[in-house]
Amino acid sequence: MSTPFLHVEHITMQFGGVVAVNDLSMDIYPGEIVALIGPNGAGKTTAFNCITGVYEPTNGRVDFMGEPIVCNHPRGKMKKLYAGEEAERYLSLPTVSYTPDKITKRGIARTFQNIRLFKSMTVFENVLTAMHVRRTSNVFSATFRANRKEETAQREKALELLKIVGLDDVKDELATALPYGKQRRLEIARALATSPKLLLLDEPAAGMNPQETLELTTFIRSIRDQFGLTIFLIEHHMNLVMDISDRIYVIDFGKQIAAGVPAEIQNDPRVIDAYLGVDEDA
Amino acid sequence: MEKKKGLSLQTILTIAGIALIYLLAFLLDRIPGVPIMLTTVLRKGAIYSLVAVSMNLLNGFTGLFSLGQAGFMLVGAYTFAAINISSGIRSTVYQYYDPLLKFSLTETLQNALGSTAGTVLGVFVSLLLAGLLAAVLAYLIGLPVLKLKSDYLAIATLGFAEIIRALVQLEAFAPVTNGSQLLRGFPYFTDTFMPFVIVGICIAVVVLLINSTYGRAFKAIRDDEIAAEAMGINLAHHKRMAFIISSFFAGISGALLAMYQTTVQANTFKSAMTYEILLIVVIGGIGSISGSCIGSFLFIACSEWWLRFLDNETYIGAFKVPLLRTGFRMVVFSVVIMIVVLFFRKGIMGTREISLAGLADRLRKESVKGGKEA
Ligand SMILES: Nc1ncnc2c1ncn2[C@@H]1O[C@H](COP(=O)(O)OP(=O)(O)OP(=O)(O)O)[C@@H](O)[C@H]1O
Ligand SMILES: [Mg+2]
Numbered sequence: 316m317s318t319p320f321l322h323v324e325h326i327t328m329q330f331g332g333v334v335a336v337n338d339l340s341m342d343i344y345p346g347e348i349v350a351l352i353g354p355n356g357a358g359k360t361t362a363f364n365c366i367t368g369v370y371e372p373t374n375g376r377v378d379f380m381g382e383p384i385v386c387n388h389p390r391g392k393m394k395k396l397y398a399g400e401e402a403e404r405y406l407s408l409p410t411v412s413y414t415p416d417k418i419t420k421r422g423i424a425r426t427f428q429n430i431r432l433f434k435s436m437t438v439f440e441n442v443l444t445a446m447h448v449r450r451t452s453n454v455f456s457a458t459f460r461a462n463r464k465e466e467t468a469q470r471e472k473a474l475e476l477l478k479i480v481g482l483d484d485v486k487d488e489l490a491t492a493l494p495y496g497k498q499r500r501l502e503i504a505r506a507l508a509t510s511p512k513l514l515l516l517d518e519p520a521a522g523m524n525p526q527e528t529l530e531l532t533t534f535i536r537s538i539r540d541q542f543g544l545t546i547f548l549i550e551h552h553m554n555l556v557m558d559i560s561d562r563i564y565v566i567d568f569g570k571q572i573a574a575g576v577p578a579e580i581q582n583d584p585r586v587i588d589a590y591l592g593v594d595e596d597a
Numbered sequence: 598m599e600k601k602k603g604l605s606l607q608t609i610l611t612i613a614g615i616a617l618i619y620l621l622a623f624l625l626d627r628i629p630g631v632p633i634m635l636t637t638v639l640r641k642g643a644i645y646s647l648v649a650v651s652m653n654l655l656n657g658f659t660g661l662f663s664l665g666q667a668g669f670m671l672v673g674a675y676t677f678a679a680i681n682i683s684s685g686i687r688s689t690v691y692q693y694y695d696p697l698l699k700f701s702l703t704e705t706l707q708n709a710l711g712s713t714a715g716t717v718l719g720v721f722v723s724l725l726l727a728g729l730l731a732a733v734l735a736y737l738i739g740l741p742v743l744k745l746k747s748d749y750l751a752i753a754t755l756g757f758a759e760i761i762r763a764l765v766q767l768e769a770f771a772p773v774t775n776g777s778q779l780l781r782g783f784p785y786f787t788d789t790f791m792p793f794v795i796v797g798i799c800i801a802v803v804v805l806l807i808n809s810t811y812g813r814a815f816k817a818i819r820d821d822e823i824a825a826e827a828m829g830i831n832l833a834h835h836k837r838m839a840f841i842i843s844s845f846f847a848g849i850s851g852a853l854l855a856m857y858q859t860t861v862q863a864n865t866f867k868s869a870m871t872y873e874i875l876l877i878v879v880i881g882g883i884g885s886i887s888g889s890c891i892g893s894f895l896f897i898a899c900s901e902w903w904l905r906f907l908d909n910e911t912y913i914g915a916f917k918v919p920l921l922r923t924g925f926r927m928v929v930f931s932v933v934i935m936i937v938v939l940f941f942r943k944g945i946m947g948t949r950e951i952s953l954a955g956l957a958d959r960l961r962k963e964s965v966k967g968g969k970e971a
Contacts, residue, residue, distance in 0.1 A: 367827060419829035431824035433817050435884070435948060444813040448829025454838060457809040458802060466810065509829050 318381060320345045320545050321366070321423075321513055325401040326375035326385075328361050328569075329393060335361040336372070337569035338399050343513070348539060348546045350560040352553075352580075354590050358569035359549045360428055363515050367425050368415040374402050376411075379513070384418050386411040420448055424511035426502040428518045428549070432490040438501055439486040442473040445508035473508060479538070480504040495522040500534075507542065514538075516548040520555055528552050532559050553591065557581060565590060619793060626788040634902045639789050641901065642894035643796045644853045649877040649889035650800050651846035656875075657884040657948075658807055659839040660819030661743065662751045664871050668758025669844040670851030671866035672734055673727035675765055677852035678861040679773050681723055681783035690775065690782050697772035703784050720784050724795065724852050731848025732841045734761075739837040755868055762863050779862040786856050795853060799846050804886055806842065815839050873900075876934050881944050888946030904929060 319342035328336040336358040343349050351359050365372040365385065373393050377385035388405035389397035413421075433441050446469045452462035460466075477483040480500045485493060490501060499519055506514055519535070520528045532555050539546050550556045556563065557577040565573040565580060567589045573580055580586055622639065625631055648666055655661050680702045687696055703719030710718060742753045765774040774780070786792060806812050814835050817825040826832050855861045873896065881892025907926040911918045937944065 369823065369827075414831070414833075415823075415826040416829045416831045419827060425827055427824065427827075431821050431827075433820040433824065435816060435820050436813075440813060443810075444817045444830075445828040447810050447814045447817075450810055452810065454806070454809075454811050454842075457811050458806045460805070460809075462810070469810070505828065 317344070319343060319378075320347075320380060321547065322378040323362075323366065324376045324378070325399070325404065326362065326365050326377065327373045327397070327399040327401075328358070328365055328370055329373045329396060329398065332396065334398050334569050336365060336566075338401060339375075339566065339569065339571055341564050341571075341574075343545060343547055345545055346539070346543070347561045348535065348548070348559055350556045350563045351547065351549050351566065352551070352556055352563060352590065353566040353572075357566050359566065360517055361569075362566070363425060363517055363549065366418075367423060367515065368413050368418045371412050373397060374399055374405060376405060376408070379418070379421060379423060382421075383408075383411045384413055384421065384423075416448070419509055419511075422510075422512035423515065424506035424509045424513070425515040426499070426506050426517055426519060428521065430495075430498050430502060432498060432501060432505070434489075434491045436490055437487050438482055438490050438493065439473060439477065441490045441501060442476055442504050442508045443469060445505045446473065446510075448509050476504045476507055479507075479541070480534075496524070496527045499523065503538070507538065511542075511544065513545045513547065516546065516550075518549050518551065520550055520552045528555055531555065535559055615797070619790070619797070622789045622793045626790050636789055637901055638894065638898045640786075640792050640857055641854075642897040643789075643792045644850050644857060645874065645877060645893035645897055646890040647796045647799050647853065648847050648850035649874050649881065649893050650803050650886055651843045651850065652874050653878050653881075653883065653886065653889045654803055654807070654815075654846075655839055655843040656878060657882075657889075658812065658819060659815040659836065661836060661839065662747050663754040663840065663843075664751045664868070664875065665754030665758045665844070666847050666874050667866040667868060667870040668754075668761040669731040669735065669847035670854060670870070671758070671761055671765065671863060672731045673848030673851030674855035674861045674866070675774055675780070675863075676727040676730045676848070677723050677855050678780040678783045680726065681719070682780065683782045686782040690778075690780060691772070692778065694771045694775065701783070716784060720856075723784075724849050727852035728845040728848040731851070732845040735841045735844035736837070739840045740833075743833065743836045743840060755871065758866070758871065759868060762866055765863050774863075777863065779860045780855075781860040784856065785859040792853055792857065795849070799849060800886065800890070803842075803846065807886070811835070811838070876930065876937075879934065879944055880937055882946035882948060883944060884948035885944070885946035885950055887950045888944055891945060900926065900930070 321341075321343040323339060323341040326336055326339045327334065339362060351362065353359055361370065364370045366377055368385065372385060372387055373389050374387060374397065375385070376383060376387075386405060386408050387410055388402050388408075433444060436444065450457070450462075450465065452465055456462045474483060474486070477486050480503060482497060482501055482504065485497070490498065493501065499522070503516070503519065516535070520531050523531065535546060535548070536559065538544060560577055562574065562576055563580045564571060565583075565586050572589055573583045573586045575583070581591070625636070625639070648670060652666050655663050679698055680700070682690055682696075683701050683704055687699075702723055703716055706719040707715030709715065738757055742750060742757070745753055764770065766777045768776060807815070814825070814830045817828065817830055818832060818835060822832060851866070858865070877892040877896045878889055880896065881888030881890070904926050907921055907929055908923050909921060911921050
């Protein structure tokens with residue numbers, strides 16, 4: 316394992332007095348499937364939001380493919396409130412804070428825990444819209460249809476993606492009219508449409524039945540192989556997590572409590588204590 | 598296979614429908630004795646269609662609640678007027694000031710290219726400049742203003758429009774704007790066909806834009822900003838683009854309004870005008886281009902023609918009809934907008950577009966649905 320693909324270093328995210336993510340460090344290597352687990356409110360989604368630029372973390376740094384995409388240290392009001400220890404480390408570094416679209420452009424795509432599809436659009440349009448980021452046309456060439464070739468290619472690729480996730484038969488339906496499980500799949504198709512290198516999935520199996528969850532496991536592996544992706548996912552379905560992950564990070568109250576391969580995590584007393592409990596099956 | 602056939606049928610029907618409208622407009626100009634009210638409604642309705650569509654692009658398709666339309670129209674109208682005042686009456690128009698612009702673009706071109714070609718090119722270039730100046734202004738104020746969220750954006754743009762209106766009346770700008778006196782003596786139109794053509798071209802461009810990848814990005818922003826941004830759509834960039842394009846067409850419609858009225862005065866472009874346009878957009882359907890057009894003609898027909906009687910004191914014999922007096926029309930309009938907002942939030946068209954093939958499709962679906970229910 317060479318240099319990490321995604322390198323998260325001492326990330327802290329404070330909302331006023333609430334420390335949602337506390338001094339979190341993680342490394343993800345090319346081609347891996349890594350899971351982030353922890354009890355409700357542990358700060359998993361917040362960690363994703365810091366990586367994708369939705370939030371500017373109070374402190375810490377994220378590198379993607381060797382380049383910083385996030386780098387910050389406590390400023391302003393947070394200087395007094397900051398509860399971590401590692402701030403000095405980043406004081407001298409230049410602040411980096413890209414907007415989410417720039418990070419997506421660099422190759423990180425994501426799905427949302429609380430599904431966020433474009434609700435006025437059809438299934439097909441949802442996927443097509445996500446390809447906008449890879450356009451080469453400008454507003455004039457696009458308006459006057461000088462980009463026909465690109466548009467056709469995009470449409471073909473969108474259709475292909477829908478076939479891959481198995482939604483090509485409902486492509487003209489309104490995205491929000493789909494059942495829950497299919498909406499989650501559409502979110503994945505839409506994320507793939509941005510041509511990512513790293514895919515972040517926030518609870519992709521939430522609301523799915525056991526059968527769908529089982530299919531999802533195979534599906535995630537297959538897209539990893541087909542698109543040469545690295546996958547980082549948050550999930551509560553332990554069967555899926557243990558089955559699919561190469562490695563797992565466990566956090567509680569924003570702090571890492573364990574990290575390792577599934578077998579280690581399953582038997583880690585701290586994890587069992589904080590999260591897995593005894594005999595949990597969901 | 599079937600799909601393709603349906604699409605081409607729809608395209609043919611749409612083209613046929615549009616061609617028919619233009620043929621009628623063309624013939625109308627050649628038929629003597631057409632009631633003046635009808636031509637008024639058609640011309641003004643066409644101009645309002647364009648500005649309503651431009652507002653819809655911003656409010657309906659990009660989800661930015663902006664109320665600066667009258668301000669951008671004013672900029673367009675003044676630009677068009679100021680660069681075209683004919684040399685013959687320039688000194689009479691600028692009665693109290695020394696005019697700064699000592700040329701008329703259209704006249705210059707007429708002298709160079711002959712009367713017809715010069716007029717066409719002059720008007721075309723002037724309209725373009727009118728739109729461009731409005732767009733430049735939108736570019737300048739876009740950055741700070743578009744950071745604001747919904748209501749604040751509305752207030753800021755409304756305020757901007759009012760500031761612009763106050764500015765053009767300032768003594769300092771009077772050598773160009775003629776202060777609070779009106780500007781006149783620029784090219785205007787005497788037919789219905791020409792505004793229809795210009796408005797048609799502009800709306801066609803907006804439709805093409807909306808159906809392009811950029812249009813999809815605008816809609817994505819309207820639907821869900823966070824998701825749009827996560828899919829790589831640069832919010833600031835695209836919002837600003839929508840704002841600029843919308844203002845460009847608002848500027849052109851302002852210039853057209855100047856041509857229609859044959860005079861320009863700042864007081865025409867009050868915020869009441871923006872509300873009228875907003876009313877049209879809401880009635881027509883937020884997010885529907887054809888809705889905005891239908892709404893415009895309906896609105897203008899009501900306000901200029903069908904509901905005129907509300908403003909006139911009327912006697913039936915010795916009996917004075919109650920309520921009818923100047924201003925009552927606006928009361929009725931206010932009630933209408935309240936009813937629309939409360940009960941018909943989606944307007945006439947919702948986000949749908951008019952299409953004859955689509956209409957047939959709908960009827961079929963409805964009958965199928967009816968059949969199922971029965
Ligand atoms: N924007 C915000 N402002 C204030 N507090 C926040 C914000 N976002 C998250 N939090 C808080 O941060 C903590 C972590 O929330 P987060 O959504 O990251 O948890 P999670 O691990 O994803 O939980 P779940 O499994 O329920 O999705 C919670 O206490 C939450 O209330
Ligand atoms: Mg979460």
